[in-house]
Structures are given as C-alpha cells and as structure tokens.
Amino acid sequence: MNPAFLLERVCGSAQLWEVREAINQRQGTGEMSQSEANKARGGFGKYRGAVAEKYVVDLIKGDLRVDPNHRVRSWDGEEMEGIWPGQSICDLIIERNRTLLAVEVVSHAMRETAASGGDFEGLAKDLQIAVIEKAEQLDAVISRINKGGIQEPRIEYEAIYPVLVNAMRFPWNALIDQAIRVKFKELGLLQQPNVRPFVIMSVEEVEALAAVVECGLATFESVLEDRFRHGRSGEPIQWTVSRGYGISRPTIVNDAFGRAADALIEWRTDGG
Amino acid sequence: MPLGGHCTTTKKQTPKILTLGRAISFRQVRSSLNTSLLSPSCVSPIRVTHEVVRSPLEVAKRHDPLESNKWVLARLYFGAEIESYEGAVTDGFWNEVSVDVLVQSGAFQLSPATAMRVTRLPGGLLIPEKNVPQQILDTSAQYATMQELLGVSLTVGERDRILKRHARLDLVAAASALIAELYPVGHTDEEVQESLADRKFVGEARDRAKKFLELGHRVIVSPQVALNALKVILLNGVEDPIEDGRDSQADAFILALGLADFHGMARATEGEDRWWDVMPMSTAMELTRNHSFNSSFDPAAIIGRWWRMREIAQKDFPAETATFDDLFREATGTSLEVLFSVGAHFFFQMLESQSVAISRGLLSQLEFSEEELDNALKLMSATADTIAADLEIEVETFGFGWSFNTLRRFSVI
Numbered sequence: 001m002n003p004a005f006l007l008e009r010v011c012g013s014a015q016l017w018e019v020r021e022a023i024n025q026r027q028g029t030g031e032m033s034q035s036e037a038n039k040a041r042g043g044f045g046k047y048r049g050a051v052a053e054k055y056v057v058d059l060i061k062g063d064l065r066v067d068p069n070h071r072v073r074s075w076d077g078e079e080m081e082g083i084w085p086g087q088s089i090c091d092l093i094i095e096r097n098r099t100l101l102a103v104e105v106v107s108h109a110m111r112e113t114a115a116s117g118g119d120f121e122g123l124a125k126d127l128q129i130a131v132i133e134k135a136e137q138l139d140a141v142i143s144r145i146n147k148g149g150i151q152e153p154r155i156e157y158e159a160i161y162p163v164l165v166n167a168m169r170f171p172w173n174a175l176i177d178q179a180i181r182v183k184f185k186e187l188g189l190l191q192q193p194n195v196r197p198f199v200i201m202s203v204e205e206v207e208a209l210a211a212v213v214e215c216g217l218a219t220f221e222s223v224l225e226d227r228f229r230h231g232r233s234g235e236p237i238q239w240t241v242s243r244g245y246g247i248s249r250p251t252i253v254n255d256a257f258g259r260a261a262d263a264l265i266e267w268r269t270d271g272g
Numbered sequence: 273m274p275l276g277g278h279c280t281t282t283k284k285q286t287p288k289i290l291t292l293g294r295a296i297s298f299r300q301v302r303s304s305l306n307t308s309l310l311s312p313s314c315v316s317p318i319r320v321t322h323e324v325v326r327s328p329l330e331v332a333k334r335h336d337p338l339e340s341n342k343w344v345l346a347r348l349y350f351g352a353e354i355e356s357y358e359g360a361v362t363d364g365f366w367n368e369v370s371v372d373v374l375v376q377s378g379a380f381q382l383s384p385a386t387a388m389r390v391t392r393l394p395g396g397l398l399i400p401e402k403n404v405p406q407q408i409l410d411t412s413a414q415y416a417t418m419q420e421l422l423g424v425s426l427t428v429g430e431r432d433r434i435l436k437r438h439a440r441l442d443l444v445a446a447a448s449a450l451i452a453e454l455y456p457v458g459h460t461d462e463e464v465q466e467s468l469a470d471r472k473f474v475g476e477a478r479d480r481a482k483k484f485l486e487l488g489h490r491v492i493v494s495p496q497v498a499l500n501a502l503k504v505i506l507l508n509g510v511e512d513p514i515e516d517g518r519d520s521q522a523d524a525f526i527l528a529l530g531l532a533d534f535h536g537m538a539r540a541t542e543g544e545d546r547w548w549d550v551m552p553m554s555t556a557m558e559l560t561r562n563h564s565f566n567s568s569f570d571p572a573a574i575i576g577r578w579w580r581m582r583e584i585a586q587k588d589f590p591a592e593t594a595t596f597d598d599l600f601r602e603a604t605g606t607s608l609e610v611l612f613s614v615g616a617h618f619f620f621q622m623l624e625s626q627s628v629a630i631s632r633g634l635l636s637q638l639e640f641s642e643e644e645l646d647n648a649l650k651l652m653s654a655t656a657d658t659i660a661a662d663l664e665i666e667v668e669t670f671g672f673g674w675s676f677n678t679l680r681r682f683s684v685i
Binding site: 014 | 444447448451452495499502570571572573574575576577578579580581583584585588589592593595596599600602603604608609611612613614615616617618619620622628637638639640651652676679680681683684685
C-alpha cells in the first residue's frame, strides 16, 4: 500500500518491534522474569545503540586524517574513556584548528504512541531521555574541555558545536529548537559563551552532511557555523543541505547499497 | 454535477513508483561523465564508461538505451555506470539525462543545453558558479483546497456515495497508486504536480489547478492525506459495490482532496496547554506526527544504511548479533535477511511493473524455504479485514488524525 512504509518496515521497524514484542511476551507468559526481561531489553537497546553509534561516527569521521601539526584531531568514545576514566564522555570529538565538534548519538526510539498518535506525556518522557539527558552529557564534556582541554597541545576553542544525532529520527524544526533553547536556558545547559546552538540531527541528515563534506564543499563545523551566522540554527539540517549543496548520499551508503543489491541478486534462484 | 465529473484519470494508468535519478551516486557520476560534457560549447559527443549492470529485476535488459532515460538512471541506481554511446546529444536524450544526473548528483541545474558556467575544484568536483536552490522541505508548500479547486467540499454523504460505488479493494488499490505516485522525487516536485494536475483534472478545474501551480501552490494532496483516504476506505469501504463502472482512481483522488480540507495545520486554541511554555501542544504533536512524512524518501539510502549497519553489527558485535538473530528468528520464524529480501523484491517489483499489485509467486524465485518466506510475509502483510480492525482500534485510541501505526505495521494487503 505504501512503498515508504514497506522499506521502513523491512529495514528497521520490524527488528525493533518484533524483538521488543517477543521479550514482552516471554515476560507475560512467565518464561522470563521481570529482571530478565529488563536485562534483555537493556542489552537489546545497548546493542542497537552501539551499532548506530559506530555507523554515525564512521559517517562523520569520513576520510578525516589526524594531521601531524595538530590542526585536526579526533577522539572517539574509547579514546575519551582513556583520557577521562569514569567520567562523562560523548561519542566523538573532532578538533579542527580552534573549533570543536562534540557529537553524541542516541538510539532511543520515540514510542509509537508519541511519534504517531496523541500521547503528549509519552512525548515529553521520550524527550527527557533522548534530549535532556544527552545534552547534560555533552554539557559535562564541554565544560571539562573548556576548563582543562583534551590533550596537549591545549587549544582555546573559539567555537564548540554540540550535536546530538538521533538514530531513530527526531522531529527537529524551528519550533522545537525554540522550545529546547528555553528549556536549556532554564536548566543552564550548554550556555557556555563559546558554545554554538545545540542541534539535533537525524541519521539521514548526517548522511547528507557527510556527502557534502566528502565532496570537499564544507566541513560539519562550517555548515553549522554558516547556519549560526545566518540565524538558521533552528532549521532542519535538510533545509540547509538541500538549499546550499543538494548532495544527498555519501559513499559509505552508496557502496553498502551496492552490496545489498548484489546480495539480492545472489538470493535469487534464477541468478537475478 | 457529481464530484467525479470534475476529475479524470485513465484507468489503466499505473503509478510511477519512484524516480531513479534520485539515487545516483555523486562519485559514479563524477567518474562516468567526462569533461566534454561541461566544455564551453557543450555540444561534444558524450562518451562515458560502460559496465554491464545486473539489476535484481533486470530493469536494464528490457529497455533500449535510447528509449528512455530511466534505463540509464536505472543503471546508475543499481551501482553501475552509463553505457558508452555517442551522438545522443543530438536527439535530446542526453540533455534530459544530464540535467537529471547533475541535479541529483549535486551539480545543480547544470546541463550542456544551458551551458551554465562552472568551476572545477582541485578534487575534480564541478561547482556551478551560481547555485540554484533545490527542493525545499515539503512543509513549506501551500496546498490549494478542494473548495478552491473544484468549488465544492466533500460532504459525508458524498463520501459515503463514493465508497459505495467501488469494491473496497479496488479503492484501496487506487489510493495506494496515488500514494506511490506522490513519493517519487517528492510530492511537491513541480513535475509531479504538473503531471497529476494534467491527468486528474479536466476543464475549468484543470485551468484553476494550473493557475494555482503558477502561483507556486500545490494542487495535489500530500502522502499523509492520501494515507488518510486509504484509512477511510479500509474502515468504511464495501465488499459489494452498488454501482460499478466508475473510475476508482478518480474517486480515490476525490476522497483524498476532500480529506485534505478537513486536515489543515493544527491551530492553537485559546487556553490550550503549551509544551514547555513555548508552543501549543497540538502544534507540537502535529509537527511530530508530520515529520516522518516530510523527510525525504530515498530508497537506496534506506537500503544502504540498513545493510551497512548489519555489516557493522556482524563484524564488530558478532556475539550480540548472534543473540539478537536467534531472538528474532524465535519470535518471527524467519531471519532479517529473508525479511529484507522479500520486502526489497516487492519494492523493486513495484518499480519494474509499475504496479501496486504484486504476485505472491514472485517469492518462489528466492532461494529461501517456503516457511521462512511465509513468515517474512506475515511480518509486513495482513488481510484487509485485519488491517481495518486494527485501524479501528487505532482511530479510537488516537483519533483519526495522523496516526498510521497499522499501515506502517502492515504495508501489504
């Protein structure tokens, strides 16, 4: 009935909902205790999150090379754990000259009732998990960096770009941006003078930006800086990318699509 | 005059499922197009490298290269490069392809025909000196209402009369075809709008539609409204029509247009609760609900992303992936790969046959067991009655609005 829903179902939502439902059913029939079910759900969530995080970090890092003069450096989650053991970290930091991109990936699926129905309470709870808690994490990392740097040589950053990537899609737009700004101000989150407006991106938007970066047209930071300077930080990234660049897909995705097509051919008994 | 009289469509017309040009890889284009394409005169013969492509559905084999630019785009879509040929510029074919290719690949409105000036970056990337804004997010579109287009509104009585004129499944197929037509490059795309305006309206209604298009408005409903028409049909349609022979596609379109008038943008009412004291709650929900529809639909990206994540899962998290796969198989009786294969083959079959009706027999061409295939099919399909029953619960729970969980869950009848 709907080509978009069909692909959405087979390439994503079926895995999520069928496995969740299976765990719920096992709990319901007593095959799993509540703690076992919670553990299974947690493990499943962590697993999905880890895969999404790796995918997004690969996209953003792209062909990034650390240069010997320390003009470009990057740290992923594991490296940050080594520098700041036991403390709050994020998933990726890229330092380029005197700018810093701080990225956190969240895979919290907005509950179906919130995403599609009328469950306002559910939406608010989802936002607390998917946005506020992650912003607190980014805020802690950025405050620490502003105070003591990351590694030598220590850089005084002119601009820091906090980015939250929601692997499960998040409705980012000017109104939600405005609402989040009000909330962050109230909570004192990400208010440091060198911190640029917080932005939430979908994986699709990261892909689009990665495609632009890959072509050498811009960097993630320069796109975000352009948005900031033109007062467009609240716009969906998709607007920025389609208005200014019009490139939609990075090589990582194209190549993977090619491999998927090859597999589809192989799976046919008539040779495709 | 009955509403159907304002609107026309050819019954045999089948939907264009998607535009292949959307999925073109920049690097492929960059490597396949030689510099002659962008030389100042822009009249040189085109020569591009050739690599035989085997699409899963053999799209390429069925078309002559000079017959349709879709053939070439299909080749690009499936990861291959354009076949070598010369002289195509002269018959106008290449101009079309190149515009499409270049626009989609990020080189904007650049074509040998217009000879727009370009700058070559050190990496080989060709950048036009003047950028042309591409498609703006769909939410920015203004839609003409049914009242404005046809001078009438869809009453409940008229809606019911339409529903009774056709068998439910015929109307479902017609509404599905409309949805599929709205998904190509984007339903606000001018070409899509022009084409549908030409085919869906007649007489004064067509003139009005054209006028609205000239003003920058959109005359065709958005996919979410067409989905709502589908819901209405599933919930209230009849098995045995009282009057046959009417054009079900025209009537499905009328239903969608009528519904569009009922579902405008949410407006805050006085005293309404505000989300974080900033925006009216209804607007927040409206934006949330609409967002997934208004984002772009790029099938190759959806498939590529899924595949890449699966590769990462298997390579970097093998133990967790094995546990997850076992759980999935236990829960569903099939594997993720079988599910993907079935869904993708349905999708590509739609592309190839340009039809929303797909034969179950298609699956016998896959090397998986019947049981696995059936179980995979169950994960995406249900009977019309089952879907209607679930829809009723959903509508009761969330209201009619923009809730489409059931249709997301079962996208195949």
